[in-house]
Amino acid sequence: MNERVKTPEGRPYYKEIGTRPIRPDGVEKVTGSARFGDDFTLPGTLVGKILRSPHPHARLISVDTSNAKKIAGVKAIVTGSDFPDQPFAYTGPAVLERNMWHVTRNVIAREKVLYEGHAVAAVAAVDEKTASAALQAIAVEYEILPHVTTLDEALAPDAVLLFEDMITRGVEPAPEKPTNIARRANYEKGQIDTAWSSADLIVERSYETKPVHQGYIEPHACLAHYHPDGQADLYTSSQGHFQMRALTATLTGMRLTDIRAIPAEIGGGFGGKTVVYLEPLAMMLSKMSGFPVRMKMTRSEVFKASGPAAGTKARIKLGAKKNGTLVAAEVEMYYEAGAFPGSPFVNGVLCCVAPYTIPNVRLTGWDVVANRPKVAAYRAPGSPQSNFAFESTVDIVCKKLGLDPIAFRKMNAVQVGAELLGGRQLNHEGYLQLLEATERHPQYATELGPNQGRGFAAGYWPNAGGESGATVYVNADGTVNIATGSPDIGGSRASMAQMTAETLGISYDRVRSAVNDTTSVPFTHVTGGSRVTFATGKAVVAACETVIADLRARAAKIWDVDVDAVDWREGAAHPSSSNVGDFDPLTLGDLAARATETGGPIGSSGALNATGHAPGFSAALCDVEVDPETGHVKIIRFTVAQDAGVAIHPSYVEGQMQGAVVQGIGWALSEEYIYGPDGRLQNHGFLDYRMPVASDLPMIDPIVVEVPNPDHPFGVKGVAEAGMVTAMASVANAVADAVDRRMTSLPISPPKLAKEIAAGKAAM
Amino acid sequence: MQYSAPETIESALKLLESDDDARVMAGGTDLIVQMTSGMRSPSHVVDIKRIPELCGVVQTADGGWKIGAAVPGAELNEHVELKRDWPGFVEATDLIGSMQVQGRATPVGNLCNASPAGDAVPGMVAAGATVTVAGSNGFRDVAAHDVPAAPGRTNLEKNEFVIAVNLPPKPPNSGDAYLRFIPRTEMDIAVVGTGVFLAFGESGHVREARIALGAIAPTVVFCTEAADALIGSRLEEEAIEAAVLAARNACNPIDDKRGTAEFRVHTVGVLIKRSIAIATQRAKRQVGMD
Numbered sequence A: 001m002n003e004r005v006k007t008p009e010g011r012p013y014y015k016e017i018g019t020r021p022i023r024p025d026g027v028e029k030v031t032g033s034a035r036f037g038d039d040f041t042l043p044g045t046l047v048g049k050i051l052r053s054p055h056p057h058a059r060l061i062s063v064d065t066s067n068a069k070k071i072a073g074v075k076a077i078v079t080g081s082d083f084p085d086q087p088f089a090y091t092g093p094a095v096l097e098r099n100m101w102h103v104t105r106n107v108i109a110r111e112k113v114l115y116e117g118h119a120v121a122a123v124a125a126v127d128e129k130t131a132s133a134a135l136q137a138i139a140v141e142y143e144i145l146p147h148v149t150t151l152d153e154a155l156a157p158d159a160v161l162l163f164e165d166m167i168t169r170g171v172e173p174a175p176e177k178p179t180n181i182a183r184r185a186n187y188e189k190g191q192i193d194t195a196w197s198s199a200d201l202i203v204e205r206s207y208e209t210k211p212v213h214q215g216y217i218e219p220h221a222c223l224a225h226y227h228p229d230g231q232a233d234l235y236t237s238s239q240g241h242f243q244m245r246a247l248t249a250t251l252t253g254m255r256l257t258d259i260r261a262i263p264a265e266i267g268g269g270f271g272g273k274t275v276v277y278l279e280p281l282a283m284m285l286s287k288m289s290g291f292p293v294r295m296k297m298t299r300s301e302v303f304k305a306s307g308p309a310a311g312t313k314a315r316i317k318l319g320a321k322k323n324g325t326l327v328a329a330e331v332e333m334y335y336e337a338g339a340f341p342g343s344p345f346v347n348g349v350l351c352c353v354a355p356y357t358i359p360n361v362r363l364t365g366w367d368v369v370a371n372r373p374k375v376a377a378y379r380a381p382g383s384p385q386s387n388f389a390f391e392s393t394v395d396i397v398c399k400k401l402g403l404d405p406i407a408f409r410k411m412n413a414v415q416v417g418a419e420l421l422g423g424r425q426l427n428h429e430g431y432l433q434l435l436e437a438t439e440r441h442p443q444y445a446t447e448l449g450p451n452q453g454r455g456f457a458a459g460y461w462p463n464a465g466g467e468s469g470a471t472v473y474v475n476a477d478g479t480v481n482i483a484t485g486s487p488d489i490g491g492s493r494a495s496m497a498q499m500t501a502e503t504l505g506i507s508y509d510r511v512r513s514a515v516n517d518t519t520s521v522p523f524t525h526v527t528g529g530s531r532v533t534f535a536t537g538k539a540v541v542a543a544c545e546t547v548i549a550d551l552r553a554r555a556a557k558i559w560d561v562d563v564d565a566v567d568w569r570e571g572a573a574h575p576s577s578s579n580v581g582d583f584d585p586l587t588l589g590d591l592a593a594r595a596t597e598t599g600g601p602i603g604s605s606g607a608l609n610a611t612g613h614a615p616g617f618s619a620a621l622c623d624v625e626v627d628p629e630t631g632h633v634k635i636i637r638f639t640v641a642q643d644a645g646v647a648i649h650p651s652y653v654e655g656q657m658q659g660a661v662v663q664g665i666g667w668a669l670s671e672e673y674i675y676g677p678d679g680r681l682q683n684h685g686f687l688d689y690r691m692p693v694a695s696d697l698p699m700i701d702p703i704v705v706e707v708p709n710p711d712h713p714f715g716v717k718g719v720a721e722a723g724m725v726t727a728m729a730s731v732a733n734a735v736a737d738a739v740d741r742r743m744t745s746l747p748i749s750p751p752k753l754a755k756e757i758a759a760g761k762a763a764m
Numbered sequence B: 001m002q003y004s005a006p007e008t009i010e011s012a013l014k015l016l017e018s019d020d021d022a023r024v025m026a027g028g029t030d031l032i033v034q035m036t037s038g039m040r041s042p043s044h045v046v047d048i049k050r051i052p053e054l055c056g057v058v059q060t061a062d063g064g065w066k067i068g069a070a071v072p073g074a075e076l077n078e079h080v081e082l083k084r085d086w087p088g089f090v091e092a093t094d095l096i097g098s099m100q101v102q103g104r105a106t107p108v109g110n111l112c113n114a115s116p117a118g119d120a121v122p123g124m125v126a127a128g129a130t131v132t133v134a135g136s137n138g139f140r141d142v143a144a145h146d147v148p149a150a151p152g153r154t155n156l157e158k159n160e161f162v163i164a165v166n167l168p169p170k171p172p173n174s175g176d177a178y179l180r181f182i183p184r185t186e187m188d189i190a191v192v193g194t195g196v197f198l199a200f201g202e203s204g205h206v207r208e209a210r211i212a213l214g215a216i217a218p219t220v221v222f223c224t225e226a227a228d229a230l231i232g233s234r235l236e237e238e239a240i241e242a243a244v245l246a247a248r249n250a251c252n253p254i255d256d257k258r259g260t261a262e263f264r265v266h267t268v269g270v271l272i273k274r275s276i277a278i279a280t281q282r283a284k285r286q287v288g289m290d
């Protein structure tokens, strides 16, 4: 089912928007000719490999590469000291801080190794075998230190410190003693301490979630080629080749202009490919050896050394009136950042309260380091964890007060115009509409059988706008090329072509849509934050509009009339009225054919910093059946609702929503990093890192609500992340409904649930 | 590394004798994975899929079955008569991997890989299978449950290899079943597996029973104590509880990333009961059909 809720008035008729054409990259992908990160090669390409720490925490006493260098076929070896050091400074907005001193140390260790799998050295050699032999020949002297791999261990009073001088930021006055807590964030509204007395019901619970991996199918891979003149090519599979260029340049001491970053196809990223691991190493190895260097991670390296999402601990306290009005909320959360500060804890605590109007609120978030890989963004970074804790508590409140969970959300819903904590404002409609659409969905009225339960959750993610660029060219035969700097992860080439076709008034099959390198499109920020169809879409439309202005001017020239007397509609220039003269329309094809005589090539770039993006709300309805003897949870029905504004290509909107839910279900039921007491990861492969497989899942039914965004030419709102925010809580709430026991710790694995059910029986 | 695909049992034996580091390959779905991950690096891989005697399923004169060591799961699954006689064993084999893996994976490879969690193994042990082993001194038959020695190791002599699995003739009024527990629905490794075979006498009592447990000890457990608790009973609740208790007592599991020891012991009981129910239903349905 695909219910499309439209605002009745004011929706223009579209020819291309809202259709489901075949994606431009489809044939390449299904025939296997698409080129991913590891598919590029150049004459003389060397194999790059990384020596990684077997220890979760140790001081690097020495790294001796002299024997390895003597092996025939070894062309270059780099260690931390081959890279310029970076200033210690936090930059960027509070929700997305970065410190290059940390980034360079995560790419390759310097003073210490901070997790099993931390890169210590990298080699480039003529083949795989020689590179492996070189790694074996590198002698590393470690001074092994005690390690902390869980939040509890990292927070213990006598815990070993990852950074001996780390004083918690955001606490006044600053603590005197260093700890593993990097930063605190605190937000308050109303009078939280006195508000509790006005509540009829107070519920307080603690929760925990485990680190999980994004699980993209393509491991990180790149090819770097440093030329003798100091210019370089970087083939990279990432969520943003401009970002890879910037980070590689900074970390290797190069200038932006000297790196041409060429985007490969990308086999999934989900946030995890917005950061660099291999690119600076490959670049430095290429510079030192003079040859192109290709690097790729194994699956095991992906698990051990690339960014998972943070594990968390949460305490949620809610106060409500008998009629269900929320009066107070207190949220305290610890996010495990991994080896370096910078978990998404700020957005985490801010997001969970955003769907509600609550007069009194206190949010406290803590960013904690531990001896694990540094976390990276993962689909609505930080929000699914806090949503699980908060929405579980809301569910308890609803059950205790005997209130319908959707009616409860509607009653307490955030209002358009509200100031949200953290300095955001809600400027867009859509949340209430998606709650109502979920309420109307037949699943909500379907009767449940024995051992079955139903869970609901609502959630929020701010989404992003930001910088994007696009270039549009009209060819002599009347076809059009459109290029953007946004790697296409979810079908964005198709939606860019649709927006181009719609704006210019031509058919989709006349538009070729490409993702181009950093020398041929304006700067474009990463494919992340659900921003591409919104922000890059705006750049595309802006470029098309400049082209239309030019086409009108050319028609005016041909007709020898004023440009204001020329209209553009249905792909052609028309006289704006019969007063202008009796001219036949000049189509885009006609004008393209006469480009030479009317002023030369027709084309334009759009580059902008897109504002006016709408947040992503979602609602999830999950039905489960629990095997009460084994604790196995089967998802029997799942509906997810999101407001797409306007779905440019509805299949890809649905795909985003379904994919997000699948990842959330994995997080809820079966995925987790399992570390041994030795601080080493035990399940660094897909066999034992249990992502859901197709047969674990029902058809996930997406409700695409469409309340157009007035701040986008076609009404687009971002849809790629919000769907995951609510998945975990909806599963947990459904399990609680089925077995009458509340699972406060993810994943809800069979051993845990079976034990909990048995404990429940024993207590009866 | 050398690869050979001999066409007779004798030449396969010669190749194995000529190289101490040689390894037999049936479907290769364990062996090749182990080689690419660096776990094993044999100097010689002897592929047995070209040996015609190893590639068929034949019914023996007594009504039993001889399944060649190179026959993959996909073929067993399409063998109507074998499936009618030993559905539990065929289903156990069918649980291995996905459709692609089924096209190659053999029950013999599953047994000789000697993983504690191999799915086909409790199925064949409960069915009462033996395997025929070829060696320089000729052929010998060994009970299936005596093949694995420890995780990753078998009791076969160097230069010996299995050429067939033998299933006994199916007695009247009998049925077999295999169930495994995995957290997902596919592409996972058994946390617990239980194989059950039951044959009923004229009066409805259990005449014959075999129970095999997987993934709860270093090798498959052929649990005669649990079977004995059922033999002579009419599957009264006490008899089943006694079998469950015996099975749980026979467990010697570990805590690992795939499940806790406590959960394994608990789940063995759950699955035994369910397997008994399926095997019973199969036996009874047959009575109805007769």
Ligand SMILES: Cc1cc2nc3c(=O)[nH]c(=O)nc-3n(C[C@H](O)[C@H](O)[C@H](O)COP(=O)(O)OP(=O)(O)OC[C@H]3O[C@@H](n4cnc5c(N)ncnc54)[C@H](O)[C@@H]3O)c2cc1C
Binding pocket: B023, B024, B025, B026, B027, B028, B029, B030, B031, B032, B033, B048, B069, B095, B096, B097, B098, B101, B104, B105, B106, B107, B108, B109, B110, B111, B112, B113, B117, B118, B119, B120, B160, B161, B162, B163, B187, B188, B189, B190
């Ligand atoms: C994706 C995937 C999923 C899987 N899922 C499952 C699963 O769900 N359950 C499960 O139990 N297993 C599973 N497996 C493991 C594997 O497929 C099975 O164990 C399979 O039965 C092995 O059979 P094979 O014929 O491929 O063995 P091979 O790989 O050919 O051999 C396995 C071992 O047995 C030895 N061997 C093979 N034949 C003989 C012989 N005739 N005589 C003596 N030694 C021999 C080999 O030397 C080797 O050591 C999976 C494997 C993969 C790749």
